[in-house]
Amino acid sequence: MSSSSAVPAAKPPMRDALVAAAFRLFLERGYEQTTVDDIVALAGVGRRSFFRYFPSKEDVVFPDHERCLADMTAFLAASGAEHEPVRRVCDAARMVLGMYAENPTFSVQRYRLTRQVPGLRAYELSVVWRYERALAAYLRGWFAGQPDGTLRADVIAAAVVAAHNNALRSWLRSDGAGDAGAAVDHALGCVQRAFGRPAEVAGRAGGSGPAPLWGAGRADDVVVLVSRRDAPVWQVVREWEAALGRG
Amino acid sequence: MSSSSAVPAAKPPMRDALVAAAFRLFLERGYEQTTVDDIVALAGVGRRSFFRYFPSKEDVVFPDHERCLADMTAFLAASGAEHEPVRRVCDAARMVLGMYAENPTFSVQRYRLTRQVPGLRAYELSVVWRYERALAAYLRGWFAGQPDGTLRADVIAAAVVAAHNNALRSWLRSDGAGDAGAAVDHALGCVQRAFGRPAEVAGRAGGSGPAPLWGAGRADDVVVLVSRRDAPVWQVVREWEAALGRG
Numbered sequence: 001m002s003s004s005s006a007v008p009a010a011k012p013p014m015r016d017a018l019v020a021a022a023f024r025l026f027l028e029r030g031y032e033q034t035t036v037d038d039i040v041a042l043a044g045v046g047r048r049s050f051f052r053y054f055p056s057k058e059d060v061v062f063p064d065h066e067r068c069l070a071d072m073t074a075f076l077a078a079s080g081a082e083h084e085p086v087r088r089v090c091d092a093a094r095m096v097l098g099m100y101a102e103n104p105t106f107s108v109q110r111y112r113l114t115r116q117v118p119g120l121r122a123y124e125l126s127v128v129w130r131y132e133r134a135l136a137a138y139l140r141g142w143f144a145g146q147p148d149g150t151l152r153a154d155v156i157a158a159a160v161v162a163a164h165n166n167a168l169r170s171w172l173r174s175d176g177a178g179d180a181g182a183a184v185d186h187a188l189g190c191v192q193r194a195f196g197r198p199a200e201v202a203g204r205a206g207g208s209g210p211a212p213l214w215g216a217g218r219a220d221d222v223v224v225l226v227s228r229r230d231a232p233v234w235q236v237v238r239e240w241e242a243a244l245g246r247g
Numbered sequence: 248m249s250s251s252s253a254v255p256a257a258k259p260p261m262r263d264a265l266v267a268a269a270f271r272l273f274l275e276r277g278y279e280q281t282t283v284d285d286i287v288a289l290a291g292v293g294r295r296s297f298f299r300y301f302p303s304k305e306d307v308v309f310p311d312h313e314r315c316l317a318d319m320t321a322f323l324a325a326s327g328a329e330h331e332p333v334r335r336v337c338d339a340a341r342m343v344l345g346m347y348a349e350n351p352t353f354s355v356q357r358y359r360l361t362r363q364v365p366g367l368r369a370y371e372l373s374v375v376w377r378y379e380r381a382l383a384a385y386l387r388g389w390f391a392g393q394p395d396g397t398l399r400a401d402v403i404a405a406a407v408v409a410a411h412n413n414a415l416r417s418w419l420r421s422d423g424a425g426d427a428g429a430a431v432d433h434a435l436g437c438v439q440r441a442f443g444r445p446a447e448v449a450g451r452a453g454g455s456g457p458a459p460l461w462g463a464g465r466a467d468d469v470v471v472l473v474s475r476r477d478a479p480v481w482q483v484v485r486e487w488e489a490a491l492g493r494g
Contacts, residue, residue, distance in 0.1 A: 121373075122369050122372070122373050125369070125372045125373055125376050126368075126369050126372055129372050148434075148437065150413060150417075151410060151413045151414070151434050151437065152437075154409045154410070154412070154413045155406045155409045155410050155413070155437070155438065157409070158405040158406055158408065158409030159402045159405055159406050159409075161405065162401045162402045162404070162405030162406075163398060163401070163402050165401070166397060166398045166401045166402070167398070170397075187398050190395065190398065190399075190402070191402060194441070
Protein backbone atom coordinates (compact mmCIF):
# COMPACT_ATOMS: atom_id res chain seq x y z
CA MET A 1 0.00 0.00 0.00
CA SER A 2 2.82 2.38 0.72
CA SER A 3 6.49 2.66 0.03
CA SER A 4 8.89 2.32 2.91
CA SER A 5 9.64 6.03 2.45
CA ALA A 6 6.13 6.76 3.72
CA VAL A 7 6.94 5.36 7.13
CA PRO A 8 7.42 8.37 9.37
CA ALA A 9 10.74 9.25 10.85
CA ALA A 10 10.65 9.83 14.60
CA LYS A 11 8.89 13.13 15.16
CA PRO A 12 9.67 15.59 17.93
CA PRO A 13 7.27 14.97 20.82
CA MET A 14 6.55 18.71 21.16
CA ARG A 15 5.40 18.85 17.56
CA ASP A 16 3.04 15.92 18.15
CA ALA A 17 1.75 17.55 21.32
CA LEU A 18 0.94 20.75 19.43
CA VAL A 19 -0.95 18.83 16.72
CA ALA A 20 -2.91 16.88 19.35
CA ALA A 21 -3.80 20.04 21.28
CA ALA A 22 -4.81 21.87 18.11
CA PHE A 23 -7.14 19.10 16.95
CA ARG A 24 -8.70 18.71 20.37
CA LEU A 25 -9.58 22.43 20.32
CA PHE A 26 -10.64 22.48 16.66
CA LEU A 27 -13.10 19.65 17.36
CA GLU A 28 -14.38 21.16 20.62
CA ARG A 29 -14.69 24.83 19.62
CA GLY A 30 -14.29 24.93 15.87
CA TYR A 31 -11.28 25.94 13.80
CA GLU A 32 -12.02 29.64 13.52
CA GLN A 33 -12.73 29.95 17.25
CA THR A 34 -9.36 28.47 18.20
CA THR A 35 -6.30 30.72 18.37
CA VAL A 36 -2.62 29.79 18.37
CA ASP A 37 -2.56 31.08 21.96
CA ASP A 38 -5.25 28.55 22.91
CA ILE A 39 -3.22 25.76 21.30
CA VAL A 40 0.07 26.58 23.02
CA ALA A 41 -1.71 27.02 26.37
CA LEU A 42 -3.21 23.53 26.13
CA ALA A 43 0.07 22.02 24.96
CA GLY A 44 1.96 23.82 27.72
CA VAL A 45 4.52 25.48 25.44
CA GLY A 46 5.25 29.02 24.26
CA ARG A 47 4.15 30.71 21.03
CA ARG A 48 7.67 30.60 19.64
CA SER A 49 7.67 26.80 19.90
CA PHE A 50 4.50 26.69 17.80
CA PHE A 51 5.94 28.86 15.06
CA ARG A 52 9.18 26.88 15.07
CA TYR A 53 7.20 23.93 13.74
CA PHE A 54 4.32 25.58 11.90
CA PRO A 55 4.37 28.82 9.89
CA SER A 56 0.64 29.36 10.54
CA LYS A 57 -2.45 27.88 12.17
CA GLU A 58 -3.37 26.30 8.82
CA ASP A 59 -0.11 24.34 8.74
CA VAL A 60 -0.88 22.49 11.97
CA VAL A 61 -3.93 21.00 10.21
CA PHE A 62 -1.67 19.38 7.61
CA PRO A 63 1.42 18.56 9.67
CA ASP A 64 2.82 15.82 7.42
CA HIS A 65 2.37 17.13 3.87
CA GLU A 66 5.76 18.85 3.70
CA ARG A 67 7.51 15.66 4.74
CA CYS A 68 5.43 13.64 2.28
CA LEU A 69 6.19 16.11 -0.53
CA ALA A 70 9.88 15.88 0.27
CA ASP A 71 9.73 12.06 0.36
CA MET A 72 7.86 11.99 -2.95
CA THR A 73 10.33 14.34 -4.62
CA ALA A 74 13.25 12.23 -3.38
CA PHE A 75 11.51 9.04 -4.53
CA LEU A 76 11.01 10.44 -8.04
CA ALA A 77 14.53 11.87 -8.17
CA ALA A 78 15.87 8.38 -7.39
CA SER A 79 14.11 6.93 -10.44
CA GLY A 80 16.14 5.28 -13.14
CA ALA A 81 15.68 4.29 -16.76
CA GLU A 82 14.42 0.90 -15.57
CA HIS A 83 11.27 2.44 -14.07
CA GLU A 84 8.17 2.61 -16.22
CA PRO A 85 7.22 6.27 -15.67
CA VAL A 86 3.45 5.91 -15.23
CA ARG A 87 3.87 3.09 -12.74
CA ARG A 88 6.46 5.22 -10.98
CA VAL A 89 4.13 8.21 -10.52
CA CYS A 90 1.37 5.86 -9.34
CA ASP A 91 3.79 4.51 -6.72
CA ALA A 92 4.68 8.07 -5.76
CA ALA A 93 0.98 8.90 -5.33
CA ARG A 94 0.60 5.89 -3.01
CA MET A 95 2.95 7.64 -0.60
CA VAL A 96 0.20 10.20 0.03
CA LEU A 97 -2.27 7.45 0.80
CA GLY A 98 0.30 5.91 3.13
CA MET A 99 0.40 9.16 5.10
CA TYR A 100 -3.40 9.24 5.45
CA ALA A 101 -3.61 5.55 6.32
CA GLU A 102 -1.02 5.87 9.09
CA ASN A 103 -3.66 7.43 11.29
CA PRO A 104 -7.21 6.93 9.96
CA THR A 105 -8.96 8.64 12.90
CA PHE A 106 -6.90 11.79 12.50
CA SER A 107 -7.34 11.74 8.71
CA VAL A 108 -11.12 11.45 8.95
CA GLN A 109 -11.33 14.25 11.52
CA ARG A 110 -9.21 16.48 9.32
CA TYR A 111 -11.30 15.65 6.26
CA ARG A 112 -14.47 16.80 8.07
CA LEU A 113 -12.74 19.95 9.27
CA THR A 114 -11.48 20.76 5.79
CA ARG A 115 -15.03 20.46 4.39
CA GLN A 116 -16.21 23.10 6.86
CA VAL A 117 -13.49 25.75 6.62
CA PRO A 118 -12.99 27.43 3.23
CA GLY A 119 -9.48 28.56 4.14
CA LEU A 120 -8.43 24.97 4.81
CA ARG A 121 -10.02 23.86 1.56
CA ALA A 122 -7.87 26.42 -0.28
CA TYR A 123 -4.79 25.26 1.62
CA GLU A 124 -5.51 21.67 0.68
CA LEU A 125 -5.93 22.60 -3.00
CA SER A 126 -2.50 24.23 -2.97
CA VAL A 127 -0.98 21.10 -1.43
CA VAL A 128 -2.66 18.86 -4.01
CA TRP A 129 -1.35 21.19 -6.71
CA ARG A 130 2.21 20.78 -5.40
CA TYR A 131 1.92 16.99 -5.46
CA GLU A 132 0.58 17.17 -9.01
CA ARG A 133 3.42 19.43 -10.13
CA ALA A 134 5.99 17.08 -8.55
CA LEU A 135 4.57 14.18 -10.57
CA ALA A 136 4.31 16.30 -13.73
CA ALA A 137 7.90 17.57 -13.40
CA TYR A 138 9.20 13.99 -13.27
CA LEU A 139 7.08 12.98 -16.28
CA ARG A 140 8.08 16.09 -18.21
CA GLY A 141 11.70 15.07 -17.77
CA TRP A 142 10.92 11.58 -18.96
CA PHE A 143 8.95 12.71 -22.01
CA ALA A 144 11.31 15.60 -22.85
CA GLY A 145 11.78 15.99 -26.58
CA GLN A 146 8.82 13.80 -27.46
CA PRO A 147 5.83 15.18 -29.36
CA ASP A 148 3.30 16.58 -26.90
CA GLY A 149 5.66 15.62 -24.07
CA THR A 150 4.58 18.32 -21.61
CA LEU A 151 0.93 17.81 -22.53
CA ARG A 152 1.19 14.09 -21.87
CA ALA A 153 3.05 14.69 -18.61
CA ASP A 154 0.47 17.17 -17.33
CA VAL A 155 -2.52 15.02 -18.32
CA ILE A 156 -1.09 11.86 -16.75
CA ALA A 157 -0.14 13.68 -13.53
CA ALA A 158 -3.67 15.13 -13.30
CA ALA A 159 -5.25 11.75 -13.99
CA VAL A 160 -3.13 10.04 -11.31
CA VAL A 161 -3.99 12.69 -8.73
CA ALA A 162 -7.70 12.58 -9.62
CA ALA A 163 -7.82 8.78 -9.40
CA HIS A 164 -5.91 8.71 -6.12
CA ASN A 165 -8.15 11.38 -4.61
CA ASN A 166 -11.34 9.77 -5.84
CA ALA A 167 -10.47 6.63 -3.87
CA LEU A 168 -8.98 8.48 -0.90
CA ARG A 169 -12.02 10.74 -0.49
CA SER A 170 -14.48 7.85 -0.77
CA TRP A 171 -12.60 6.21 2.07
CA LEU A 172 -12.54 9.41 4.15
CA ARG A 173 -16.27 10.00 3.53
CA SER A 174 -16.97 6.47 4.75
CA ASP A 175 -15.17 7.38 8.01
CA GLY A 176 -12.22 5.20 7.14
CA ALA A 177 -14.21 2.01 6.57
CA GLY A 178 -12.91 -0.56 4.11
CA ASP A 179 -9.51 -1.06 2.52
CA ALA A 180 -8.18 2.28 1.32
CA GLY A 181 -5.11 0.65 -0.17
CA ALA A 182 -7.13 -1.70 -2.35
CA ALA A 183 -9.39 1.15 -3.51
CA VAL A 184 -6.44 3.35 -4.43
CA ASP A 185 -4.69 0.43 -6.16
CA HIS A 186 -7.80 -0.19 -8.25
CA ALA A 187 -8.14 3.49 -9.20
CA LEU A 188 -4.46 3.87 -10.05
CA GLY A 189 -4.56 0.59 -11.96
CA CYS A 190 -7.15 2.09 -14.31
CA VAL A 191 -4.92 5.09 -14.98
CA GLN A 192 -1.84 2.92 -15.38
CA ARG A 193 -3.54 0.70 -17.94
CA ALA A 194 -4.71 3.80 -19.76
CA PHE A 195 -1.39 5.59 -19.98
CA GLY A 196 1.33 3.09 -19.15
CA ARG A 197 3.79 1.62 -21.58
CA PRO A 198 2.25 -1.25 -23.57
CA ALA A 199 4.67 -3.77 -22.02
CA GLU A 200 2.94 -3.03 -18.73
CA VAL A 201 -0.45 -4.00 -20.08
CA ALA A 202 0.60 -6.96 -22.16
CA GLY A 203 -1.63 -9.98 -22.40
CA ARG A 204 -4.81 -8.08 -23.05
CA ALA A 205 -4.78 -8.38 -26.82
CA GLY A 206 -8.25 -8.86 -28.20
CA GLY A 207 -10.01 -7.59 -25.09
CA SER A 208 -12.34 -4.65 -25.12
CA GLY A 209 -10.56 -3.11 -22.13
CA PRO A 210 -8.36 -0.06 -22.27
CA ALA A 211 -5.51 -0.12 -24.72
CA PRO A 212 -2.32 1.81 -24.01
CA LEU A 213 -2.63 5.47 -24.75
CA TRP A 214 0.04 7.92 -25.79
CA GLY A 215 2.58 5.22 -25.18
CA ALA A 216 3.15 4.27 -28.79
CA GLY A 217 6.13 6.59 -29.19
CA ARG A 218 8.10 4.36 -26.85
CA ALA A 219 6.79 1.05 -28.07
CA ASP A 220 7.25 0.69 -31.77
CA ASP A 221 6.81 -3.04 -31.44
CA VAL A 222 3.10 -2.80 -30.67
CA VAL A 223 0.24 -2.00 -33.04
CA VAL A 224 -3.22 -1.02 -31.86
CA LEU A 225 -6.04 -1.83 -34.23
CA VAL A 226 -9.56 -0.51 -33.77
CA SER A 227 -12.22 -2.00 -36.00
CA ARG A 228 -15.94 -2.54 -36.13
CA ARG A 229 -17.05 -5.81 -34.63
CA ASP A 230 -18.87 -6.70 -37.83
CA ALA A 231 -15.87 -5.99 -40.05
CA PRO A 232 -15.01 -8.98 -42.28
CA VAL A 233 -11.73 -10.73 -41.52
CA TRP A 234 -10.18 -9.78 -44.88
CA GLN A 235 -10.72 -6.13 -44.02
CA VAL A 236 -9.11 -6.53 -40.61
CA VAL A 237 -6.09 -8.17 -42.24
CA ARG A 238 -5.86 -5.37 -44.78
CA GLU A 239 -5.98 -2.75 -42.00
CA TRP A 240 -3.34 -4.66 -40.08
CA GLU A 241 -1.03 -4.73 -43.10
CA ALA A 242 -1.65 -1.03 -43.70
CA ALA A 243 -0.77 -0.26 -40.08
CA LEU A 244 2.54 -2.05 -40.56
CA GLY A 245 3.22 -0.11 -43.73
CA ARG A 246 2.89 -3.29 -45.80
CA GLY A 247 -0.43 -2.32 -47.35
CA MET B 248 -12.70 28.41 -30.68
CA SER B 249 -15.42 29.30 -28.26
CA SER B 250 -19.11 28.70 -27.88
CA SER B 251 -21.46 31.58 -28.43
CA SER B 252 -22.15 31.45 -24.68
CA ALA B 253 -18.63 32.72 -24.10
CA VAL B 254 -19.39 36.01 -25.85
CA PRO B 255 -19.74 38.56 -23.06
CA ALA B 256 -23.00 40.22 -22.22
CA ALA B 257 -22.82 43.99 -21.94
CA LYS B 258 -20.95 44.79 -18.73
CA PRO B 259 -21.60 47.80 -16.50
CA PRO B 260 -19.12 50.55 -17.43
CA MET B 261 -18.32 51.22 -13.77
CA ARG B 262 -17.24 47.62 -13.32
CA ASP B 263 -14.94 47.87 -16.34
CA ALA B 264 -13.55 51.15 -15.03
CA LEU B 265 -12.71 49.51 -11.69
CA VAL B 266 -10.92 46.62 -13.40
CA ALA B 267 -8.95 49.01 -15.62
CA ALA B 268 -7.95 51.20 -12.66
CA ALA B 269 -6.97 48.18 -10.58
CA PHE B 270 -4.74 46.70 -13.28
CA ARG B 271 -3.09 50.02 -14.01
CA LEU B 272 -2.14 50.30 -10.33
CA PHE B 273 -1.16 46.61 -9.98
CA LEU B 274 1.25 46.99 -12.90
CA GLU B 275 2.63 50.33 -11.72
CA ARG B 276 2.99 49.66 -7.98
CA GLY B 277 2.50 45.95 -7.54
CA TYR B 278 -0.51 44.04 -6.29
CA GLU B 279 0.30 44.08 -2.58
CA GLN B 280 1.11 47.81 -2.61
CA THR B 281 -2.28 48.70 -4.11
CA THR B 282 -5.29 49.18 -1.81
CA VAL B 283 -8.98 49.18 -2.67
CA ASP B 284 -8.92 52.88 -1.70
CA ASP B 285 -6.27 53.52 -4.36
CA ILE B 286 -8.39 51.73 -6.96
CA VAL B 287 -11.62 53.58 -6.23
CA ALA B 288 -9.77 56.92 -6.11
CA LEU B 289 -8.34 56.34 -9.58
CA ALA B 290 -11.68 55.11 -10.93
CA GLY B 291 -13.47 58.08 -9.35
CA VAL B 292 -16.05 56.01 -7.45
CA GLY B 293 -16.74 55.17 -3.81
CA ARG B 294 -15.66 52.09 -1.87
CA ARG B 295 -19.22 50.78 -1.78
CA SER B 296 -19.29 50.69 -5.58
CA PHE B 297 -16.17 48.52 -5.57
CA PHE B 298 -17.63 46.02 -3.14
CA ARG B 299 -20.92 45.95 -5.05
CA TYR B 300 -19.03 44.31 -7.90
CA PHE B 301 -16.15 42.55 -6.15
CA PRO B 302 -16.18 40.84 -2.74
CA SER B 303 -12.42 41.42 -2.34
CA LYS B 304 -9.33 42.83 -4.03
CA GLU B 305 -8.53 39.35 -5.31
CA ASP B 306 -11.82 39.17 -7.19
CA VAL B 307 -11.03 42.20 -9.34
CA VAL B 308 -8.06 40.24 -10.73
CA PHE B 309 -10.44 37.56 -12.07
CA PRO B 310 -13.49 39.62 -13.00
CA ASP B 311 -15.00 37.17 -15.50
CA HIS B 312 -14.63 33.75 -13.90
CA GLU B 313 -17.98 33.82 -12.09
CA ARG B 314 -19.77 34.61 -15.33
CA CYS B 315 -17.80 31.92 -17.16
CA LEU B 316 -18.56 29.35 -14.45
CA ALA B 317 -22.25 30.22 -14.67
CA ASP B 318 -22.16 29.98 -18.47
CA MET B 319 -20.37 26.63 -18.29
CA THR B 320 -22.83 25.24 -15.77
CA ALA B 321 -25.76 26.34 -17.91
CA PHE B 322 -24.12 24.88 -21.02
CA LEU B 323 -23.66 21.50 -19.33
CA ALA B 324 -27.16 21.57 -17.84
CA ALA B 325 -28.55 22.09 -21.33
CA SER B 326 -26.89 18.87 -22.55
CA GLY B 327 -29.01 16.07 -23.94
CA ALA B 328 -28.64 12.37 -24.62
CA GLU B 329 -27.42 13.25 -28.12
CA HIS B 330 -24.21 14.80 -26.78
CA GLU B 331 -21.14 12.61 -26.50
CA PRO B 332 -20.11 13.44 -22.91
CA VAL B 333 -16.34 13.78 -23.37
CA ARG B 334 -16.77 16.03 -26.38
CA ARG B 335 -19.28 18.02 -24.36
CA VAL B 336 -16.88 18.68 -21.47
CA CYS B 337 -14.16 19.60 -23.97
CA ASP B 338 -16.55 22.14 -25.50
CA ALA B 339 -17.34 23.42 -22.01
CA ALA B 340 -13.61 23.84 -21.29
CA ARG B 341 -13.25 25.87 -24.50
CA MET B 342 -15.52 28.48 -22.92
CA VAL B 343 -12.71 29.26 -20.48
CA LEU B 344 -10.28 29.73 -23.36
CA GLY B 345 -12.84 31.98 -25.03
CA MET B 346 -12.82 34.23 -21.98
CA TYR B 347 -9.01 34.50 -22.01
CA ALA B 348 -8.86 35.03 -25.77
CA GLU B 349 -11.38 37.88 -25.65
CA ASN B 350 -8.65 40.15 -24.32
CA PRO B 351 -5.16 38.69 -24.78
CA THR B 352 -3.29 41.71 -23.38
CA PHE B 353 -5.28 41.64 -20.16
CA SER B 354 -4.94 37.86 -19.89
CA VAL B 355 -1.15 37.97 -20.29
CA GLN B 356 -0.82 40.77 -17.72
CA ARG B 357 -2.93 38.82 -15.27
CA TYR B 358 -0.93 35.66 -15.86
CA ARG B 359 2.30 37.48 -14.95
CA LEU B 360 0.67 38.99 -11.88
CA THR B 361 -0.63 35.62 -10.73
CA ARG B 362 2.87 34.10 -10.99
CA GLN B 363 4.17 36.77 -8.61
CA VAL B 364 1.51 36.85 -5.89
CA PRO B 365 0.97 33.61 -3.91
CA GLY B 366 -2.50 34.71 -2.78
CA LEU B 367 -3.61 35.09 -6.40
CA ARG B 368 -2.12 31.72 -7.25
CA ALA B 369 -4.24 30.17 -4.49
CA TYR B 370 -7.31 32.04 -5.75
CA GLU B 371 -6.70 30.75 -9.25
CA LEU B 372 -6.35 27.18 -8.00
CA SER B 373 -9.74 27.44 -6.31
CA VAL B 374 -11.30 28.73 -9.53
CA VAL B 375 -9.73 25.92 -11.56
CA TRP B 376 -11.06 23.46 -8.98
CA ARG B 377 -14.59 24.82 -9.43
CA TYR B 378 -14.37 24.42 -13.21
CA GLU B 379 -13.10 20.86 -12.75
CA ARG B 380 -15.93 20.02 -10.34
CA ALA B 381 -18.51 21.44 -12.77
CA LEU B 382 -17.19 19.15 -15.51
CA ALA B 383 -16.96 16.19 -13.12
CA ALA B 384 -20.51 16.71 -11.84
CA TYR B 385 -21.88 16.56 -15.38
CA LEU B 386 -19.84 13.42 -16.17
CA ARG B 387 -20.84 11.77 -12.87
CA GLY B 388 -24.45 12.22 -13.89
CA TRP B 389 -23.76 10.71 -17.28
CA PHE B 390 -21.83 7.72 -15.91
CA ALA B 391 -24.14 7.20 -12.92
CA GLY B 392 -24.68 3.53 -12.20
CA GLN B 393 -21.78 2.40 -14.37
CA PRO B 394 -18.82 0.54 -12.87
CA ASP B 395 -16.21 3.07 -11.73
CA GLY B 396 -18.54 5.86 -12.88
CA THR B 397 -17.36 8.51 -10.43
CA LEU B 398 -13.73 7.47 -10.93
CA ARG B 399 -14.03 7.81 -14.67
CA ALA B 400 -15.82 11.15 -14.32
CA ASP B 401 -13.16 12.59 -12.02
CA VAL B 402 -10.25 11.34 -14.12
CA ILE B 403 -11.70 12.65 -17.38
CA ALA B 404 -12.55 16.05 -15.84
CA ALA B 405 -9.00 16.33 -14.48
CA ALA B 406 -7.50 15.31 -17.83
CA VAL B 407 -9.62 17.87 -19.71
CA VAL B 408 -8.64 20.66 -17.33
CA ALA B 409 -4.94 19.68 -17.44
CA ALA B 410 -4.90 19.56 -21.25
CA HIS B 411 -6.74 22.87 -21.55
CA ASN B 412 -4.43 24.57 -19.08
CA ASN B 413 -1.29 23.11 -20.63
CA ALA B 414 -2.20 24.82 -23.93
CA LEU B 415 -3.58 27.97 -22.32
CA ARG B 416 -0.48 28.50 -20.16
CA SER B 417 1.90 27.92 -23.08
CA TRP B 418 0.05 30.64 -24.92
CA LEU B 419 0.12 32.99 -21.92
CA ARG B 420 3.84 32.34 -21.36
CA SER B 421 4.48 33.24 -25.00
CA ASP B 422 2.78 36.61 -24.35
CA GLY B 423 -0.26 35.63 -26.36
CA ALA B 424 1.65 34.73 -29.54
CA GLY B 425 0.22 32.10 -31.86
CA ASP B 426 -3.20 30.56 -32.13
CA ALA B 427 -4.46 29.67 -28.66
CA GLY B 428 -7.61 28.12 -30.11
CA ALA B 429 -5.68 25.71 -32.29
CA ALA B 430 -3.38 24.74 -29.41
CA VAL B 431 -6.31 24.08 -27.07
CA ASP B 432 -8.14 22.15 -29.79
CA HIS B 433 -5.08 19.95 -30.27
CA ALA B 434 -4.69 19.31 -26.54
CA LEU B 435 -8.38 18.58 -26.01
CA GLY B 436 -8.40 16.41 -29.12
CA CYS B 437 -5.82 14.13 -27.48
CA VAL B 438 -8.00 13.78 -24.38
CA GLN B 439 -11.13 13.28 -26.45
CA ARG B 440 -9.52 10.51 -28.49
CA ALA B 441 -8.32 8.93 -25.26
CA PHE B 442 -11.61 8.93 -23.40
CA GLY B 443 -14.35 9.63 -25.92
CA ARG B 444 -16.85 7.16 -27.25
CA PRO B 445 -15.31 5.06 -30.04
CA ALA B 446 -17.77 6.43 -32.60
CA GLU B 447 -16.05 9.78 -32.07
CA VAL B 448 -12.67 8.39 -33.01
CA ALA B 449 -13.73 6.24 -35.93
CA GLY B 450 -11.58 6.10 -38.98
CA ARG B 451 -8.30 5.55 -37.16
CA ALA B 452 -8.28 1.80 -37.54
CA GLY B 453 -4.79 0.49 -38.02
CA GLY B 454 -3.07 3.56 -36.66
CA SER B 455 -0.80 3.45 -33.67
CA GLY B 456 -2.51 6.46 -32.11
CA PRO B 457 -4.62 6.38 -28.99
CA ALA B 458 -7.45 3.91 -28.87
CA PRO B 459 -10.63 4.72 -26.98
CA LEU B 460 -10.35 4.20 -23.27
CA TRP B 461 -13.03 3.35 -20.76
CA GLY B 462 -15.56 3.84 -23.51
CA ALA B 463 -15.93 0.25 -24.55
CA GLY B 464 -18.91 -0.37 -22.30
CA ARG B 465 -20.88 1.97 -24.49
CA ALA B 466 -19.68 0.72 -27.84
CA ASP B 467 -20.18 -2.96 -28.27
CA ASP B 468 -19.74 -2.60 -32.02
CA VAL B 469 -16.01 -1.85 -31.78
CA VAL B 470 -13.12 -4.18 -30.99
CA VAL B 471 -9.68 -3.00 -29.93
CA LEU B 472 -6.82 -5.34 -30.75
CA VAL B 473 -3.30 -4.84 -29.39
CA SER B 474 -0.61 -7.04 -30.90
CA ARG B 475 3.10 -7.13 -31.44
CA ARG B 476 4.22 -5.58 -34.69
CA ASP B 477 6.09 -8.75 -35.59
CA ALA B 478 3.10 -11.02 -34.92
CA PRO B 479 2.30 -13.24 -37.91
CA VAL B 480 -0.96 -12.52 -39.71
CA TRP B 481 -2.49 -15.88 -38.77
CA GLN B 482 -1.98 -15.02 -35.10
CA VAL B 483 -3.62 -11.62 -35.52
CA VAL B 484 -6.59 -13.28 -37.21
CA ARG B 485 -6.82 -15.81 -34.40
CA GLU B 486 -6.77 -13.05 -31.77
CA TRP B 487 -9.41 -11.16 -33.69
CA GLU B 488 -11.68 -14.16 -33.81
CA ALA B 489 -11.09 -14.79 -30.10
CA ALA B 490 -12.00 -11.17 -29.31
CA LEU B 491 -15.28 -11.68 -31.15
CA GLY B 492 -15.96 -14.87 -29.22
CA ARG B 493 -15.61 -16.90 -32.40
CA GLY B 494 -12.28 -18.46 -31.50
